[in-house]
Amino acid sequence: MHPNVKQLFKQDIIDLFSHKRGGHVQKWIYNDQIRPDNTSGSTLWHNFITSSADYYPIQHEIDLIPQLTNQISHDFDTVIDFGLGNQRAINNKTIPILLSQTNLKRYIAIDVSENSLLGGTQRVKNQFNKIHISRINGDFYNQHDVEGIKRLGLFLGSTISNQDMIHGEEFPRNSIVNHLKTLGNTVKNSNQGTLIISFDSNPDLKSALSAYQHPSWISMMTGLMHDVAAELTPSGDFNPSMWHYAPKIDVQNNVLHHIICPTIDQTFCIGNIEFNLKKDDQFVIINCFKYPIDLFSELLTEAGFTPSNSPVRSTHNTMTLIDSHI
Numbered sequence: 001m002h003p004n005v006k007q008l009f010k011q012d013i014i015d016l017f018s019h020k021r022g023g024h025v026q027k028w029i030y031n032d033q034i035r036p037d038n039t040s041g042s043t044l045w046h047n048f049i050t051s052s053a054d055y056y057p058i059q060h061e062i063d064l065i066p067q068l069t070n071q072i073s074h075d076f077d078t079v080i081d082f083g084l085g086n087q088r089a090i091n092n093k094t095i096p097i098l099l100s101q102t103n104l105k106r107y108i109a110i111d112v113s114e115n116s117l118l119g120g121t122q123r124v125k126n127q128f129n130k131i132h133i134s135r136i137n138g139d140f141y142n143q144h145d146v147e148g149i150k151r152l153g154l155f156l157g158s159t160i161s162n163q164d165m166i167h168g169e170e171f172p173r174n175s176i177v178n179h180l181k182t183l184g185n186t187v188k189n190s191n192q193g194t195l196i197i198s199f200d201s202n203p204d205l206k207s208a209l210s211a212y213q214h215p216s217w218i219s220m221m222t223g224l225m226h227d228v229a230a231e232l233t234p235s236g237d238f239n240p241s242m243w244h245y246a247p248k249i250d251v252q253n254n255v256l257h258h259i260i261c262p263t264i265d266q267t268f269c270i271g272n273i274e275f276n277l278k279k280d281d282q283f284v285i286i287n288c289f290k291y292p293i294d295l296f297s298e299l300l301t302e303a304g305f306t307p308s309n310s311p312v313r314s315t316h317n318t319m320t321l322i323d324s325h326i
């Protein structure tokens with residue numbers, strides 16, 4: 001890891017073990033660090049999404065794209081892609097949406113991952129050689145200045161479903177609304193715009209949880225502890241192999257907490273901070289919110305959007321795509 005990145009990782013792990021925050025470490029679980037069992041976060045994620053028959057969000061969202069492209073306006077001149085993702089997302093979501101636009105002049109991609117940006121924009125360039133393509137390597141939860149008159153933002157892949165929260169805390173309403181406001185400010189600039197957001201709206205949290213009962217997902221959760229061992233070299237009796245996965249459903253707050261716990265007491269230091277973790281202490285690695293559609297429309301309205309009255313939904317409402325004006 002680059003020293004600056006390592007410093008951010010260290011602070012996030014200190015906040016996790018101090019129970020200050022939860023779910024914020026999700027950005028580190030796709031890490032390419034090779035572990036003793038020859039896995040890495042990114043290989044486990046790939047194994048998970050390609051072999052878990054029950055993991056519905058990706059395919060259910062792709063299935064909704066034709067209906068969405070029929071429904072939205074077709075005269076946007078600028079598309080801003082917030083977090084463009086992998087080849088499957090570009091080919092099955094971004095490109096069909098771009099193809100539906102008859103007046104397209106500009107495609108702007110924003111992502112923290114340099115690899116996603118380079119790979120994704122190249123794929124778009126191969127297909128659209130007359131439009132202007134630009135990349136912003138940065139955080140989409142910061143406001144960015146973009147050109148364009150009729151702007152369409154894409155926030156796909158259910159990225160809004162992963163938010164910080166410690167189990168037992170209140171629903172992080174303000175933080176979600178603020179994230180939506182920031183995306184809205186980038187989309188509208190000083191004028192107005194439209195944002196399409198996909199979110200997981202599965203009302204059946206038990207069946208949603210069963211989608212994650214897969215060896216690669218479980219190893220991905222506990223495997224982060226191997227990255228802690230390799231990158232932060234805690235002194236004392238930190239043991240990256242002695243952890244287990246213990247997810248929790250919080251029905252009231254519509255969230256699955258993906259939690260890991262040490263299977264034995266562990267006392268160690270990271271830098272000069274000492275931790276005394278007890279067996280079965282709970283640490284939230286990632287939260288997957290399953291927003292009811294009405295709640296999500298309320299959050300959008302609170303953030304200044306006018307959500308469409310006809311969101312596109314999967315059978316049984318597992319996934320929803322909604323376009324909103326701001």
Ligand SMILES: C[S@@+](CC[C@H](N)C(=O)[O-])C[C@H]1O[C@@H](n2cnc3c(N)ncnc32)[C@H](O)[C@@H]1O
Nearest residue numbers: 083084085089111112113116138139140156157
């Ligand atoms: C869940 S994936 C979604 C990808 C794609 N849009 C899709 O539909 O599948 C999230 C993408 O956003 C990027 N990302 C995550 N958090 C980000 C942030 N705060 N700022 C910028 N990019 C971020 C990741 O690198 C990844 O490419």
